[in-house]
Amino acid sequence: xxxxxxxxxxxxxxxxxxxxxxxxxxxxxxxxxxxxxxxxxxxxxxxxxxxxxxxxxxxxxxxxxxxxxxxxxxxxxxxxxxxxxxxxxxxxxxxxxxxxxxxxxxxxxxxxxxxxxxxx
Amino acid sequence: xxxxxxxxxxxxxxxxxxxxxxxxxxxxxxxxxxxxxxxxxxxxxxxxxxxxxxxxxxxxxxxxxxxxxxxxxxxxxxxxxxxxxxxxxxxxxxxxxxxxxxxxxxxxxxxxxxxxxxxxxxxxxxxxxxxxxxxxxxxxxxxxxxxxxxxxxxxxxxxxxxxxxxxxxxxxxxxxxxxxxxxxxxxxxxxxxxxxxxxxxxxxxxxxxxxxxxxxxxxxxxxxxxxxxxxxxxxxxxxxxxxxxxxxxxxxxxxxxxxxxxxxxxxxxxxxxxxxxxxxxxxxxxxxxxxxxxxxxxxxxxxxxxxxxxxxxxxxxxxxxxxxxxxxxxxxxxxxxxxxxxxxxxxxxxxxxxxxxxx
Numbered sequence: 001x002x003x004x005x006x007x008x009x010x011x012x013x014x015x016x017x018x019x020x021x022x023x024x025x026x027x028x029x030x031x032x033x034x035x036x037x038x039x040x041x042x043x044x045x046x047x048x049x050x051x052x053x054x055x056x057x058x059x060x061x062x063x064x065x066x067x068x069x070x071x072x073x074x075x076x077x078x079x080x081x082x083x084x085x086x087x088x089x090x091x092x093x094x095x096x097x098x099x100x101x102x103x104x105x106x107x108x109x110x111x112x113x114x115x116x117x118x119x120x
Numbered sequence: 121x122x123x124x125x126x127x128x129x130x131x132x133x134x135x136x137x138x139x140x141x142x143x144x145x146x147x148x149x150x151x152x153x154x155x156x157x158x159x160x161x162x163x164x165x166x167x168x169x170x171x172x173x174x175x176x177x178x179x180x181x182x183x184x185x186x187x188x189x190x191x192x193x194x195x196x197x198x199x200x201x202x203x204x205x206x207x208x209x210x211x212x213x214x215x216x217x218x219x220x221x222x223x224x225x226x227x228x229x230x231x232x233x234x235x236x237x238x239x240x241x242x243x244x245x246x247x248x249x250x251x252x253x254x255x256x257x258x259x260x261x262x263x264x265x266x267x268x269x270x271x272x273x274x275x276x277x278x279x280x281x282x283x284x285x286x287x288x289x290x291x292x293x294x295x296x297x298x299x300x301x302x303x304x305x306x307x308x309x310x311x312x313x314x315x316x317x318x319x320x321x322x323x324x325x326x327x328x329x330x331x332x333x334x335x336x337x338x339x340x341x342x343x344x345x346x347x348x349x350x351x352x353x354x355x356x357x358x359x360x361x362x363x364x365x366x367x368x369x370x371x372x373x374x375x376x377x378x379x380x381x382x383x384x385x386x387x388x389x390x391x392x393x394x395x396x397x398x399x400x401x402x403x404x405x406x407x408x409x410x411x412x413x414x415x416x417x418x419x420x421x422x423x424x425x426x427x428x429x430x431x432x433x434x435x436x437x438x439x440x441x442x443x444x445x446x447x448x449x450x451x452x453x454x455x456x457x458x459x460x461x462x463x464x465x466x467x468x469x470x471x472x473x474x475x476x477x478x479x
Binding site for chain 1: 296
């Protein structure tokens with residue numbers, strides 16, 4: 001660990017402290033009025049109706065799974081990306097195969113009609 | 121030489137001159153004055169970077185307001201200070217006086233944490249941008265081998281803060297906004313990562329400084345025009361700008377994930393958005409337009425010019441286009457941007473392997 005990374009770790013501590021001072025100042029100067037609806041859920045001034053946890057379809061469920069697959073697999077390409085010139089064209093063919101498998105899966109899912117905005 | 125070590129050695133010299141250098145307490149071979157100098161410089165630099173981010177936000181908000189007023193045939197802020205330039209300072213004082221409201225229904229801890237998650241990564245991102253070289257002095261707060269990866273990692277944390285804020289509000293609009301934000305993040309992040317991999321392939325390095333130096337003859341926007349377009353669209357999606365402002369679409373969801381936020385907490389979200397825009401412009405200027413490389417002027421001025429042009433382009437887009445639907449954004453991300461970014465990856469591998477030392 002280089003000394004500069006320690007400075008980075010320090011930033012993770014100091015920046016939230018500055019924000020906390022800002023928010024703390026705002027809290028100190030804020031008026032404290034407690035009306036009947038002051039701390040109610042805000043819905044454009046109307047009285048809130050119903051629960052926020054009403055059943056809600058996540059219409060992009062298959063996109064989430066595709067995202068996990070692609071995000072993880074493209075992180076695996078990063079070590080290769082740093083040294084493409086040293087590894088040469090042979091390894092690049094392997095990478096093409098690797099990507100072809102992923103894209104083939106995406107194409108299949110798309111043909112099956114999963115990759116679209118729908119309630120499953 | 122790095123700015124960090126430069127300041128540190130100056131401070132250590134001063135401490136030594138004042139005889140604040142307790143060699144008897146030295147541990148690990150370093151005199152204790154060096155540790156003191158290190159700590160002070162680190163704290164000062166973090167505070168300086170924070171001030172820089174705030175300065176950029178003030179300028180950007182002012183320009184945005186004036187420009188938006190001009191487009192909409194209004195005058196815009198003109199009361200406070202010369203040409204209304206102190207309006208944002210007045211706004212901060214106004215926000216400080218607002219009541220600090222946490223809705224009773226909200227998840228208190230997550231509701232409080234979200235603004236920190238939005239703003240902190242942006243400031244840390246500013247520490248990693250290479251701002252140029254002044255003779256041997258390297259104007260970069262922090263420099264290590266994988267800065268560009270770390271930069272993108274910081275850029276991806278603030279949307280998570282937005283999602284947490286929306287879900288923790290326990291508000292129907294906030295919930296819908298957060299779900300849309302999640303859908304949007306998933307669509308742009310993979311193409312963004314692949315465009316970045318293409319840049320790394322061309323530069324042969326993960327270090328932002330090396331990526332800038334690799335563009336001294338030809339900026340990467342020439343071989344990677346496709347990647348630049350993809351990265352630009354991804355940044356538009358990340359910054360929740362029209363045409364991709366689905367998570368906070370003011371005309372359908374009240375204000376999306378910031379519906380329940382008010383006062384200074386909302387101010388943090390607002391400033392985080394503008395600081396993120398500035399950071400994204402700096403990143404685009406660094407990885408596609410040669411960062412501080414340029415003739416005649418010193419490097420820092422070139423970087424500011426390049427990033428400033430992008431900030432203006434973002435503002436121009438923000439006031440001039442309408443919103444797409446969320447399923448259109450998902451389709452764009454997965455069916456167009458992703459295959460195109462892989463084409464771009466192959467193009468850049470071709471340049472790296474067969475263009476023979478041009479890049």
